[in-house]
Amino acid sequence: MRTVQITRFGTPDVLQVSEVEPPVPTAGEVLVRVAGTTFNNVDAAIRSGVMTGLIPVELPYTPGLEVSGTVEGTGERVIAFLGVPVGGGAAEFAAVPRELLVPAPRSVPLADAAVLPVAGLTAHQGLFEHGGLRAGQRVLVNGAGGGVGGFAVQLAKRAGAHVIATASARSRAAVQARGADEVIDYTTTALADALTEPVDLLFNNVSGDPADLSRLTDLVRDGGTAVSAPPLPLTDDEAREVHWKVLYVRNDTAQLSDLVKAVDAGELVLDVSDRRPLADLAAVHADGEAGRFRGRVVVTL
Numbered sequence: 531m532r533t534v535q536i537t538r539f540g541t542p543d544v545l546q547v548s549e550v551e552p553p554v555p556t557a558g559e560v561l562v563r564v565a566g567t568t569f570n571n572v573d574a575a576i577r578s579g580v581m582t583g584l585i586p587v588e589l590p591y592t593p594g595l596e597v598s599g600t601v602e603g604t605g606e607r608v609i610a611f612l613g614v615p616v617g618g619g620a621a622e623f624a625a626v627p628r629e630l631l632v633p634a635p636r637s638v639p640l641a642d643a644a645v646l647p648v649a650g651l652t653a654h655q656g657l658f659e660h661g662g663l664r665a666g667q668r669v670l671v672n673g674a675g676g677g678v679g680g681f682a683v684q685l686a687k688r689a690g691a692h693v694i695a696t697a698s699a700r701s702r703a704a705v706q707a708r709g710a711d712e713v714i715d716y717t718t719t720a721l722a723d724a725l726t727e728p729v730d731l732l733f734n735n736v737s738g739d740p741a742d743l744s745r746l747t748d749l750v751r752d753g754g755t756a757v758s759a760p761p762l763p764l765t766d767d768e769a770r771e772v773h774w775k776v777l778y779v780r781n782d783t784a785q786l787s788d789l790v791k792a793v794d795a796g797e798l799v800l801d802v803s804d805r806r807p808l809a810d811l812a813a814v815h816a817d818g819e820a821g822r823f824r825g826r827v828v829v830t831l
């Protein structure tokens with residue numbers, strides 16, 4: 531089968547297409563014929579080798595933290611979050627523990643459904659598990675043009691929150707269409723100038739200078755919450771009891787099933803901005819690292 535592997539850490543050109551034997555599922559696993567996988571920022575960190583200090587990555591390594599596809603033999607349409615740094619999605623076939631499988635949404639192309647697990651779960655867990663968001667609250671989604679932010683806007687709106695989102699011109703229309711009540715262009719406007727009153731929850735999806743991002747707590751009401759998806763060393767505002775919670779997405783098939791239901795109910799839109807073939811994976815990494823993507827990009831098999 532065709533796959534992309536890395537045999538050493540480095541720049542995107544270490545991602546090489548190769549022919550290998552399909553994986554042989556062990557007890558509890560099934561063979562999934564992959565339709566789609568994705569690029570997440572953490573894929574670049576794994577590929578470059580900077581993750582290895584935190585989490586061991588065994589070589590050869592096949593990227594692809596999430597997949598959509600069909601189970602060989604039964605034809606079930608499924609999606610799965612394979613785990614960090616487990617991967618294995620960037621291949622024609624992946625051996626996936628059956629317990630990770632969730633029925634894929636029926637209302638969208640199967641390959642596109644690969645964008646749901648990581649970004650959808652991160653958005654859900656960031657807003658509700660870490661952020662405790664409730665109806666009627668004000669939430670600021672910083673970085674709403676990306677994969678996680680796009681879902682966060684929709685889930686927050688669906689939960690009855692007032693949603694303020696940051697996006698540049700290229701993402702403004704999409705973020706508005708997803709339900710943001712206010713969109714602030716971060717390239718032209720200082721957030722502090724645009725916000726009329728503090729928010730109950732700040733959900734940060736932007737990686738950057740921790741000192742700058744820490745100051746976003748100024749936008750949160752006393753005792754409010756700040757959640758960051760990028761795991762950065764952020765500073766709390768102790769005096770006003772605004773504390774950062776750093777999020778590490780965890781797999782949860784029940785939550786993922788609920789997200790699938792929301793997609794099929796037309797309540798959650800997958801913001802797929804591009805579809806690229808597996809052979810393009812090195813270029814996808816280079817584009818992703820250069821910030822050339824908005825929404826989510828699907829890698830198709």
Ligand SMILES: NC(=O)c1ccc[n+]([C@@H]2O[C@H](COP(=O)([O-])OP(=O)(O)OC[C@H]3O[C@@H](n4cnc5c(N)ncnc54)[C@H](OP(=O)(O)O)[C@@H]3O)[C@@H](O)[C@H]2O)c1
Pocket residue numbers: 570571572648649652672673674675676677678679696697698699700701702716735736737758759760761777778779823824825826
């Ligand atoms: N800890 C975890 O478990 C976990 C899980 C998932 C993701 N993450 C992290 O969370 C972050 C978001 O993930 P993602 O997949 O959504 O990223 P993404 O899709 O790569 O986000 C890209 C978007 O970021 C926006 N952006 C860039 N700089 C910005 C700025 N200064 N202000 C506002 N928006 C800005 C751009 O929006 P425009 O198009 O509007 O310019 C772009 O569309 C990443 O750092 C990722 O590594 C962490």
